[in-house]
Amino acid sequence: MITKKYKWVVAAMFITSIALSCKKNVLDVKPTNFVSDVAVFEDITLTSQFLTNVYSSLLSGFERKDWGFDQDWSAGFALLDMATDDIEGHNDLPLNKVQAGDLNSSFSLGTEMWRNNYILIRKANTLIGRIDGVPTTDTNLKTRIKAEARFLRAFAYSELIRAFGGVPLILNEQLITDDLLVPRNTYEECVNFITKECDEAAADLPFEYPAADLGRATKGAALALKARVLLYYASPLNNPSNDVTRWTNAANAAKAVMDIKDQGYYNLHPDYYQLFFTKAGNKEVIFAKKFARPGRTHQTAWMLHMSIQNPDVIGGAWGAFHATQNLVDAYEMKNGKLISDPTSGYDPQNPYKDRDSRFDKSLIHNGSVFKGVTVETFEGGNANKSTNGDRTKTGYGLRKFIDERFLTADDVYRGGDNDWIYMRYAEVLLNYAESRNEAAGPDGTVFSAINELRRRSDQPALSGLGQVEMRERIRNERRVELSFEEHRFYDVRRWKLGMTYFNVPVKKMKIVKNANSTLTYTVENYENRVYKENFNLLPIPQMEIERNPELVPNPN
Template sequence: MRLNIYKTFLVLIVMAMASACQKDLLETVPDDRLSAESFWKTERDAVLAVNAVYPNCLDAGDRLFMFDAFTDIGHTNSFFSANAQVEQNVFDASNSVIATLWTELYQGIASANFVLDNLDKIPTADQALINRVRGEAKALRAYQYIKLATRFGDVPLVTKVLSIDEGKALERTSIDTIWDFIDDELSEAADLLPVSYAPADLGRVTKGAAFALQARANLYAGRYQAAADAAEKVIDLGVYQIYPEYGTLFSYSAEGNSEVILDRQYVKSVLPNNIFGTMAPYGQLGRDGANTYVPTKALADMYTMANGKEIAEASSGFDATMPYDNRDPRLRFTLYVPGDIMPNGQVFNSLPNSGTADAVGGTFFATTTGFTLRKYVNSEDAANPTNNGINVILIRYAEVVLTYAEARIELGLIDETTVNAINEVRQRGDVNLPAIALGTSQTELRDIVRRERAVELAFEGLRLNDIRRWGIGEQVIPGAVGGIDYVEEGEVKTYVVPSFQKQFNPSRDYLWPIPYTERVLSPNLSQNPNW
């Protein structure tokens, strides 16, 4: 479906022009848009219309990386960008990043509403196809509302195409009502969607994706029984499993593997992304790119030792002079650390004063923490760093399994099923950490599953929402940004990003402000506290 979805706008314009050419020359037909009179006639129109919803609703890779840079585990490499202001929590309601995110989310909702408002106009003998399209649009719209609710709290609930006057009169809807709407929409969508698609339609929302989004939404809402139930529905489908190699999970060879529930699909030279050019080590890129978002010491320190013990435990075996050795293998599968081999075969050396292109603090283009991301950085893209075709995973089975475990932990259902869910993730073939034992306390399991989410799903765009729902922002975000640990003249040191401090005001920063421009356009929109 890669080409089907992302060529939709071009196809629609061509169809409109062809339709206009067949009409009498004295009739004026707009040639820059489609009209209701010329569209919504066939099942193909329905498919083309819902195809156009996907690019408005599925996050690109840079969006996911950006959201994690707003947390403790990531950092915006450019100090002077609007993104850096959001990371530091030193912005206001006029910030362009926040305004753009709000606009993009409601654009996605508007495109889904356009489909849902018009589907029933199509005379059809293939009701199953129309129902599938309806399910796709409902699931994608619900996906947008999950993002809105977690970022802004109460938001306008818009379920149809609005007139200008209706837009001006918008008010915010309570977050509980939004969560109810999301849950109902995803239940309805799941009933309409297939478990899988033929190869030509890969990338569309499936029944499993609808249930997985429902599990995510209910976990975020603190509705743990509903979250566990939805996650269990994904598990019971029997079509997903943990991919055995975390080290290749984000590679071209693993695209569409059994763990992927929903991804945003790309095609090199046709519909490319720029992940390699913005995330690979600068020493690999040279003039072809620069680091945009980079991991932090906070993330690196979350990975346990290979024996399963935290690095601060006295008996863990952690050696501060070799801080990244004998660790959870996911550390080096996720991050480039000093000594790793880059796709060009050269050694990544970000140590201060190393004289390499990657030396931390050496240029404005190299990493400012000494770490860079390894996920999605593939050797196939090295020759043309800005022309990548790697798909970006938006939902995968490991998240669902951890959601199931966390929800059961919060419900007090501490049994073999709960513990096995965590172990299923941490014991995949090339990770193989020691199993969590049955009998581990609820408090201990809560800490374990939260750390598992942080390291397993790092730089997949979920950390900010986790921090907010757990209420730990003031504990983990404020302060300087730490980077690599290294040895200099026999002394263990930690590189700290200079002149950069993150802040977090718990009375304000658990929600973002309603953008200033939106409140000008819709005066009935209230503002979040202390913005």
């Protein structure tokens, strides 16, 4: 029988590359790269390396393993937004079961989220608990390392609570002699802890780092995380009584990050496509997971890459990404009007003309020039041949995140090294606009924030809208601006609009090339989707419930 204490230890065990606790066996054989945990916290250089290892535990959208958290080969196949109305995934993805309404405690991405974040939390707890005893005269470095670890722990908890609601707050390095069956804290208790940690970490973190240290937690990252957590706390899912104070607090927190811009630290990158590839000098990025060729790459460029049957561009990629017509319809016309507006000038038989520039910088469609090739998504075209198992299923492919410099299959297969951006300044502007609009209506600061973002894409400024109208435009702006960055998965849930957006058919664009070479465009239903109200939070993974029965009650 597994003991009470052993169950939680199994759930929380981790191994790091630089710190491994073990007892001598009879042969007293150690691997050549062995460094004891005692040695790690007797040398500030090794302690700094331990912190780097904590960063490496961050789970990014480029690394999710839809076939199971232990199936490394599948990393890069799945974005959470594939379970939304924005994307259709590869035919064989287990994530497709969620689209069909089968979301249960065996959901592999949920298990991976739980496991990876608690691995990070355990490492951070070890570092936070021992850093004060590390001998060094560089007290500023020790203070910063501790603040970074506190931020990373808070970030991991923020990821957990937006997925699962209240979770166990484990704040100390656990020993086998401890009571390891830890019950769930309330969502509010978790929010209070995270925001307090963000405030205190921010006080000890710098605004920026030298180029060699890009990717470390900054003061702005801590404040931006606080703003995001407070926005979720104010949202309908977690604020059923619509306590306006929560919206005001969220707006104030976002404004604190916007004020940093005035000191020269944050701004929007001038090019929407390039912002996801530009590393040095990119003032829009607030916090990201770093990748770099050749040692640290991701397979998104291969797994999600559109397969085009052309000798000059990659064919045979997995082609696991297919944007829906539902999303395409959300992109405005260049004149700022939605295509549903009869005065917008939208032509259903020339549907890609005069659209928001973010459309062409995010998606590939019929007529797009991609890696020097004109893409054909019409029936029989080079991206829609009947013999190609990975042909486009909806008429669209992914451009955002896909580096067009990598032309050959071999180059793409080596992996992408663009960073996964967790938080960027555009999100801060959207967070402010939403929370301020909910707190006080669309005052001048709301219009200023949303229009600052729209200017980058040359979209006309919004004006003269009431609170309800502005709410809808902000939500649409989030959908378009933050597409595929795993916000849609959570946004619709926190707005409690899953039955509106996720419980309807997703659509595709069917294009037929006529005998006279003209094209006929027809929007068709691709598949029905199923969503249930209890899907607003993910179920606790079954394997964790079996290890710790205290997880079952929801204290919220």
